[in-house]
Structure formats: C-alpha cells, structure tokens
Amino acid sequence: MENALNLDTVKLAENKKEIVILDQTLLPNECKYLSISKAGDIWEAIYSLRVRGAPAIGVTGAYAYYVLADQIETEDKDKFVKECTEMMEYINSSRPTAVNLSWALNRMHNVMLTEKDHMNIPDLKVRLMKEADAIREEDIQISRNIGTYGFELLEKLGKGVGIMTHCNAGTLATAKYGTALAPMYIALEHGWDPKKDLHVYCDETRPLLQGARLSAYEMQAAGIDTYVQCDNMASYTMKGGKVGIVFVGCDRVAANGDFANKIGTSGVAIIAKHYGVPFYVCAPSSTIDMTLESGDEIHIEQRKAEEVTEMWYKERMAPEGVGVVNPAFDVTDHSLVTGIITEKGIAYEPFKESFEKMGIKPVEKYVDKK
Template sequence: MDTPVEVIQSVKLDDENSALILLDQTLLPNKKVFLKLIEMKDIWDAIYQLKVRGAPAIGIAAAYGVYLGTKQSSADSYDELYHDFLKVKEYLASSRPTAVNLFWALDRMDSRFQKEQGKSVQEVKLALKNESELIRTEDEWVCEAIGEYALALLEPGWGILTHCNAGTIATAKYGTALAPLYLGQARGYDFKVFADETRPLLQGARLTAWELKEAGIDVTLICDNMASIVMKEGKVQAVLVGCDRVAANGDTANKIGTSGVAILAKHYKVPFYVCAPLSTVDLECQTGDDIHIELRPDEEITTKWYSEPMAPVGVGTYNPAFDVTDHDLITGIITESGIAYAPFTESLPEMFQKKRFS
C-alpha cells in the first residue's frame, strides 16, 4: 500500500484577490516565502528572475498571469478584450526565451480565447480562468503519469543521479524527473539520490536537496564535477533529468551541465533518461541547433552567492542558462504518453497520437 508523500504546491491562483501566489524559489532553502503578485510587471519579473522556475511551473504561472492581466481589463467588447489580452500575452512571453512551456501555455490560452468568440466579456474571462485551472490540473496528471512510466524502469534500492530541479516545486505536483522518486518513496523503493549542485544558480543544492529532504527521501548533495566519480564507483544506476525543450530529433535543452552528465553516463554505461511532458516537445524545432539558449547576467557567476566578489572585477563571463544534450546520448524520453526511444523522429510523434489531453 502506498504511503502518501506530502508535496508543495508552488503556483496557485487567488482569484478572489486577483493574485498569483508563488513560492519564491530564489529564497530557498533558507526562507519559505509565498509571494502574492497582482501587477503584470511583478509576474514578469518573477518568471525572469527565476522566482518561479521549471518548465511546467512557468507555463502554469503564465496561464494564470495572462488570465489575471485580462481580468483587469475594462474592455466592454470581445475585440477590445482580445486586444488587451494580446498585450499581456506578448509581455509575459518576453520574460524567458528558452522554456517552450511558457509559449505553449500562452498559445493555449489564446486558442481558448478565440473559441469564445461571440461570448460576453465576463464569459470570456471565466473561460480563461477555467483554462488556466485546467492547465494546472492536467499537469498534476502528467507528472504522475511520467512518474509511473519512469518508476517501471527503476529497481528498489537504486542510486539515482539528477541535475538541476525537476521536482514538485517546478510543476503542479510531484515533478517530472523527481516524480518516480516520490512515487517510489510511497512504495518503499528506498532510492539513494545524488543531487548535482547545479551551478551557477545552485538549483540542485537549494531546491532539489531541500524538497527531497523535506519529503524524507535519502538525498546526497554533490558538486557538479563529482558526477563522474559516483558513477565510476557504481553508486548510480540511472540518471533522471527534466528539460525545457525537446527538439523533433530528440535533442533536449536543460539546465547548463546536463549534457556533461549525459556524456559521463554514456561512458559509464548508466542509462540516461529525460522526463519531459509533451508540452515541452517542440516538433517544429528540428534539432538542438535551433533552440535559442538564454544568456544570463555575469553576476550569477561572479558575485551573486558571495559576500565578496569571487572573480576579478571586470573579468569577462559566459553564462548560458542551458545546454543541449544530443539525442544519441539519451536512453529514452519519458512522457505522459509513454517512453520514446530512438529514432525519436518516429517515436515522439507517436507519443502525441496517444496524448490524453489536447
């Protein structure tokens, strides 16, 4: 019998107060603070500053955000309301260029808006609210489905390595790459998890290690450059990571450092799985070369985490937020519709044919 594991809901809608409630992930693990955001500039900033992060959570926040922005409109006709909606949509879309869920969620809200043509302004606003809630509740199901498919590939007692944070605080529930760990914890699998620190923003140290420890899951924090030795020592039997975008050929963009982990896993013959909701799969993007990689500010490397600068003043920096893992390094891409294996140009479209939600 499963023993339920408590998870944290990091993105919520407070419709009564026309607010978006977010767990501020930049303050973890030292402070657990929920932000109450009403102004669009504050929601934009929360997405850009990684106060909300994780592809599914960004999508949910964007859906709630565009609904709340449209709700504030004083338009008295469908066309005027749509004009205001598009302004909010375009504004929020400018916050992060790489995470495809941001655009997926905004486009889905746009499609719902257009389906309501002929309805009153209040009816359209209600439809947008309902659609944003559907995006969240569907993501809960998606995460659990990914978790079940992934868990079927794992054995009790295995060592699992993960990079960045693809957990419950990055999604509606359970996470993607961490979903099988939560499900396994409930079923007594006794996984031993190794969490990469994930520089330069330390999502593994600050977020993954924190949420797994909170859930009572055995987690050991390692620096990024320690992944090789734990694989060599036989402590890792599988690697599970999330991602922000999957190209049609199976190339995946995830937090910087992921491709290095994949290279190590292939060398040590450790299966490397990418856990990706279909909303993250972009069949219009042919290869990883077509994925725009976001460059972040230099202070994230030089000063952000230190009381004094840890690099020479004025030194040049290169701070890409993501890298692309080549498809031939990936054992399988785990979606809510099943597991896609190479050739991904064939298996990924098949996942969409099995898709439960449109």
C-alpha cells in the same frame, strides 16, 4: 522541514485576482509565498526564478493570462483582443527557452479567440479562469504519469538503486510531483524504504544552485537518502558504481530528441554514456517542440554575469572586468539519451517517430480565425 509535496508552487488566490507563488529564490532557508497581479511583477517573478521549472512556468503563464485579462476594462472586443495579445507577448518574453510558457499562453489565447464571438467579455473571463485551472490540474496528472513510467524503470533496476539528477525538476518545478523527481515520490507511495531503497545524488548545479537548494531540499524533506555533489564530481560518483540511472528534466525538446536543460546537463549525459549509465529525460509532451528539427534551433537564454561572479558570495569571487559566459541552458544531443519519459509513455530512438506515434504535434500558434 516540510514535505515539498505539501507546498503549492503556483496557484490562483482565493480572491481570483492574484497568482500565489512560492518564492524559490529564498529556499531552503525561508518558505515564503508571494501574491502577484501586475504584469511587471509577473514578468520579474518568472525571469528572476521566483517561479521556475518549465511546467510551473507554464501554469504561471496560464494564470497570468487570466489575471491580466481580467483587469482589462472594456466592452470593445477588438480592444480586448488587442490588449490580450500585447500582454501575452510581454509575459512570453520573460523566459525564451522553456516552451511550456509559450505553449500555455497560446492555449489560453486560442480559447479566447475561439470563444469571443459567442461570449460576452465577463463570461469570457470566467472561461479563461477555468482553462488556467485545467492546465494546472492536467500538469499534476502529467507529472504523476511520468513518475509512474520512471518508477517502472527503478523497479527493473531493483531496490537500493542510486539515482543522479541535475538541476531541479521536482514538485517545486511543477504543480505537483515534478518530472525527474516524480519516480522517487511514486516509489515512496509503493512502500519503498526512503533510506535503504533510494539514494539520490543531486548535482549542485552552478551558478544558481537549484540542485543544492531545491532538489536536495525536496528529497531530504521526503526522507530519502540524499547527497549534494559539485557539478564536477559526477564522473567520480558514476565511476564508483554509485549511480544506476540518471533522471533529468528539460525545458524544450526538438523533434529529433535533442533537448535543452539547465547548463551542465550535456556534460552529465556524456559522462553517463562513457560509464554505461542509463540517461533518461523526463519531459511533458508540452515540452516537445515538433516545429524544431534539432537542438541547433533552440534559443539559449544568456543571463547576467553577476550570477557567476558575485551571487552567493560574501565578496566578489572573480576579477573586476573579466569576461563571463553564463548560458542558462545547454543542448544535449539525442545520441546520448537512453529514453525520453513523457506522460504518454517512454520514447526511444528514432525519437521523432516515437513522438508521432504518441500523437505529439507541433505547438498550435494563436490564430484569429475571424
């Protein structure tokens, strides 16, 4: 089993014409890379979770903007802008909850709009490629910074700490290191014994099993003492004193600290609050949407019923025709959150003031200033 830190979740192909992604739907049994360059294939890869995790989706969005813009054959800048805008809006529709996708696409679009008046189209395409590369490199440093702040919390708890996580927010969900799993990778870099000093409990994370398939894969590959538990076992584990801290990732954070993460996260937060277990959200600042006052404004993606009734099973496991509830995310109230770890530091209540002190501003929407 290869250490996940050695895997490239998403990158630009050597030919500069395709995006190379690790197909996460096949893990942990098969490690396969896909090269994609068509708009429909990129949309499907994001929607079908071949690439997933808010930061990794953002990096994919940035490369998608460049790769698809590079395919536009015109010398007419108005036509180029129009086609870029249409392409961006199409890719953005693939996953509505994770703010990193729209953040990266808007950043790429703003570069195009800013530079188009004093660059020819070939040079503009090169500029877009460099911006996408920059977004990927920044994501690696952001994840490492989050891991460093999280590791400081582990140091205070002491070696031998039990850590619970929900879904997957490791290196597979980012360009490298991850968010919620980054503190464990940093602990290993500081010489912590993976078997004695770290004990990770991965929620299975129904219905798509990101915890069992991906987080457990990462942590076990790193040599860490790792356990998979069904989602309804979190209370048992916490009550037994096995968990000293909870780290989770997120897909969007509102200004008041409410946040959306993989379905089931809010239940873990409620249980942690009951047992007095610190609950931390690991969130790149690009995930914080200061335009939303609260989590009530976060759009929750509804996914296909088959993920609940049929996926992973040899035979259908629910009656034909039964209704199915399958939200991809839920919103956890800020009152259940101990702190939100960003690359700029750890935010505490009141979260909006903490975010503002960190210099986190509303996502800049694309505007053609011409």
